[in-house]
Amino acid sequence: MFVQAQEQQPVIGLPHLLERVVQFAPSLSADSASINIRQQQLHTTSFNWLPALRLSYQTDIGTNNNLPGGYFGYGMVPTNSRVREAGNSSSILTSIGAAAFEWELYNFGAYDAQRKVAESDVVTEEAKLVQSRYQLQAFTIDQYLQLMRLQDLRFIQEQNISRNGEIRRSVMALAKSGIKAGVDTSIASAELSKARLVQIDINNQIRQIQLQLAALSGMTPESIVADTGIEQHFINYLPEQLNDTISLRHPLLDYYHSLYNNSLYKEALVKKNYNPRIMFNAAAWGRGSSVSASDEFRALAKGWGLERANYLVGLGITYNLFDVKRKQLQLSTQKASTTYALKKLKEQQVVLQLSTDQANRELVTARERLSEIPNQLTAATAAYRQKLSLYKNGLTDIIELNMALNLLYRAEQDYTVAKYNYCKAIFQKAITENQVDQLIDPLK
Structure with a gap:
């Protein structure tokens, strides 16, 4: 089994990157400003009772x-x-x-109803901010895991280029001595060039992710290097340490629950607005x-x-007697909004439960893959070494050697993908159940 060497450039830990994103992300700054607007509106409702004194x-x-x-x-x-x-x-x-x-x-409770709606508006905006932070956290984690996967693939590709280079040197030596045909040199050069092209594509993908994370965190793209060493931590992590229940304080559920409550308060306000008014x-x-x-x-x-x-x-x-019909129509519209908010809340509960079940299933599958892939990698490594030795001694051809090399290359890629899928499944479970802090706290 191959082990990747630690990146020469300083790495950024996942907890630190998440902190930077929360502090810097432009979308979160905009949501925070929106909360301030709602707070000012709430402050305004505190003075709705003030009388009017007009001088002329x-x-x-x-x-x-x-x-x-x-x-x-x-x-x-x-x-x-x-x-x-x-x-x-x-x-x-x-x-x-x-x-x-x-x-x-x-006015028979209209002032109090206005205040409760304004307070509910603030709560809804705060829940929206928490939801945005939660979604941005999930996106950042996904991109970080993708970056780890690509860095692993880049390391594999560097090894693959090194092996192709070694084969090319052996082919050229054998061709000069007349043991192998000159066409083997062309085949080896083509394989080496293909490996370098794949490395260029991997570097481009890494750069794209670094640019996205830089825009969210305010860091330079070059400084965003994932710590691939944490992969083993998560591979050894027991997913049983995470609960299988969705927290009642889940950011997604909180937001839709606040929308539902906000609509209920607006219903009460509609009723109060059409009550009689006592005027002095x-x-x-x-x-x-x-x-x-x-x-x-x-x-x-x-x-x-x-x-x-x-x-x-x-x-x-x-009291306007003819306001009864207006009240009925406005109340009916608001009740429709309440029903919609309640259905969205129930929909989100189903979606979260489905995500949890899928993550649990993926964890089982990913663990099984990790258990089996070392056998594939060990066999592929042995086959490559045998074919390389046979080729150097003129006992096999370049085609069979390349087949053995590709088999080893795929086995290393499969191992990287298996690690990525396992880490992703653990985080998906933690994100769905709102337990990310519990998962990343040991990394701080």
């Missing part, structure tokens, strides 16, 4: 020529309350100053006019200032 003062010049009769103002017709027996087009100056106070004293109103105002109380048109300057003052205080209740 105006001075106007115009006529005071009116007739009795009601009309709808629509906010466009200025008030002119005096009714005159005869028309009068004289201009008058009037002044009015007012302070109007309005307070929604009680108060107003004080003063009037001034260039027309006296005895209907005398005085100098316009008399319209400045305030001559008469009034106040009004009242307590009232308002």
Whole structure:
């Protein structure tokens, strides 16, 4: 069984890389900013109960020529309350100053419902951040394992190039002495070139993964070298140390559960928004006019200032009877959203359980492969050495030697893939069951 030498360049451990990704990843920074928005909205709801106090003062010049009769103002017709027996087009100056106070004293729980929705919005955004961190953690682990696999394959390829180089040197020596035909040299050179091309492709794949992880972690691509030494740690790891139950605090379940609760709170808010409202109103105002109380048109300057003052205080209740249908329609829509959120939660529970079952099955299969592959690797190594010795002594041809070399090459690749699949299955189980910390803590 081959053992890979430790990379000459300093490696980065998986726990350290995960910490860097959590600290630097742009997507997590955006989600954190979104939480701040929801927190500010929650803070805003704390002041929804505040009353309104409006101050106004105006001075106007115009006529005071009116007739009795009601009309709808629509906010466009200025008030002119005096009714005159005869028309009068004289201009008058009037002044009015007012302070109007309005307070929604009680709305049968609407304020509390607004606050609970805002709090639920914050919880949902926080759960979304945790979910994003969880998904990014899973992606980083997958890429790290891929990097380990490719580094192993690169090491195998370097060995394969070295063996092909050794064969080529032997072929050239035998061809010069006339023991072997010159065509063997061409075949050996072609095999060596093919091995180098495969190495170029592996290096490109490694670079692509390094670039992706660099963008997430803020590190330079060259500094991201996986620690292949941890493979043996995970091969010796007993998967029984991980539970077979999905944690109730799983990030994916938490997020969908928060969506469901958020929709329930919005249902309650819809109901509360259509409840009656008890209002407290108060107003004080003063009037001034260039027309006296005895209907005398005085100098316009008399319209400045305030001559008469009034106040009004009242307590009232308002309720729109025709809001019942609107309430039913809006509540029906919100209940549909609640049902959808609940179904998504149940769907995620099924998906997670399926992932756990698949990971358990893959663990068993991967362990069986790891148990059998050493036999394949030992036999392939022995066959290659025998064929190489026979070839150097002129007892076999280049074709059979290349077949033995390819057999050894595939056995080494199979061993690398088996290690990768086993490590991936362990992490898949840990990720699905939200036990990654338990798995990587011994590596810190």
